[in-house]
Amino acid sequence: MKKTISALLIGLTAVTGVMAETEILGAGATFPYPLYSKMFNEYYAKKQVKVNYQSIGSGGGVKQIMSETVDFGATDGFIEDAPLKEAKRPLVHIPTCLGAVSVSYNVQGLSNLKLTPALVADIFLGKITKWNDAKIVAINPSAKVLDKKILVVHRSDGSGTTSIFTDYLAKVSPEWKTSVGAGKSVSWPTGLGAKGNEGVSGLVKQMPGSIGYIEIAYARQNKMAVATIQNKAGNWIVPDLASAASAAAIKIPDDTRINLTDSDAKNAYPIAGFTWIVVYKDQNYGGRSKAQGQEVAKLLGGWFMKEAPMPNPSITASCPQTRSPRLKRFLRV
């Protein structure tokens, strides 16, 4: 009996101990989730502050921060001007990392596929339907013998990856811009849809002759062939962490709201983009405690910018640019 009581007491103190701890709530993009969960684990181990991040999707993340149910939101696409003005008070975009979207393919006998921007657009528009199309063969002589149909695979769920990819296509192809457009879900002119990066990579791996776009980390994990893409400067670029990071080597506006696709930088991989954490500049709102605001500022304004562990390259993208003082944002508590 005594034992049970003391066990109960220990249990109770443990519970109150947890309750006294501050917990920071975040929600949003799924794409940087592997990175965030690792970073926030580290943060808990070092500072004993729990960060509860729900990867519910960028749309949900923006909605939640707008309705003030979380401390920070996360999104793969920046909030446009109009909805940004609808927010009750100023929101700050903090770019946390950079992601690249690779064009992966499954064609036997074709290694080192090279694609110009126009070719990528024409394939995803359904205008080029065979692997031995003259335009493909012109830069990939080994494709000459491939009398196979091209099967396009795209995402079926709304996603930041699609947003980056279609934003790129809209920039390099006027026809794409007018007939399809750019966004998290678009009306695809051709091809099959699959859910998630893992769905697309699964389908591409299974279907001979297929081509799809996949976040670079997934393509690597699955050891898939990725196309080398010609960038704006005319250089042929293999997607990797370094070339993705170079995409941000351009003039970044003060509020960091910029799409990095089709970057002007010389060595940039052209299909890349930031992912952001969105947070209220003035942390004193909605009856939150001062301590809560301070913790959020410490996490996002301080630790995230300076000390957060560099991501393991196999997880997701790269973040060096965000550490430059230019991008640092301080929150007001």
Place this chain on the structure above:
Amino acid sequence: MNKVLNFDTGFVWSMRLMALLVIGLVVAVGYVLVQGSSEAFQKFGLSFITGREWDPIMGSYGSLPFIVGSLLTAFLALLISIPFSMSIALYLGEFANKGKISAIFTSLVELLAGIPSVIYGFWALFYLVPVVRWIQERLDIPPIGVGIFSAALILAIMIIPFSASIAREVIRMVPVGLKEAAYALGATRLEVIKDVVLPVGKSGIFAGIMLALGRALGETMAVTMVIGNNNIMPDSLFSPANTIASLLANEFAEADSSLYVSSLVGLGLVLFVMTALINFLGKMLIRRLSK
């Protein structure tokens, strides 16, 4: 005596309350769907249902391809599953209704209902789709593999336990006296099944089939993985398409504009009404059949 009566009325009332609660839930779901989709219906009117274009960028939403996709996959699945589920039900209800083998088979069939749908989806993607692709190659159709036919196949497997176990129970409950009377008149086993067991169990068997159909209409994950998620009107049984449930699962999380969300909720309402309508028609059919 009085006490027993009180207990009885209390019991009846508590059951009535529970039943009303369920009705209340259905009404509440309907209300939320109607309210949430009002923006889409106000903007598009009837063309929300008859429209063929689903374009979140242009902000134009028509749900016909998904309605067709849902109905096609569900009914095709039902058609494929019925011979199997009825054979299983007859075998377990009429031929092997006692003993170890029956118990093993019964629990195996029920186990099928307990497998998570994502497992079905994965299995279908890696084993069923290549088979369909092989068939397509033989038929000289572009060997895509994923599409309506693959989705219907996996749905058929998923819904077999529903119609089979209900039909089995119904067949078991057919009064022995009736069957023995038929045998006494010189009927063969097949004739007993055809003229006594099935007609008596008809409405129950049909109810099981309706339940299976409802399950097929609402299935999300397994369908998403093998249907190809193509948001245009399907033009053959092999073409990649999409269903309402699958589209909702795909697009709800990242829907950003209010019209987009409202249109997705509208699709939910369409599915809700469709399921209710099919159930209602089914009930009418049963009534007509049992007359």
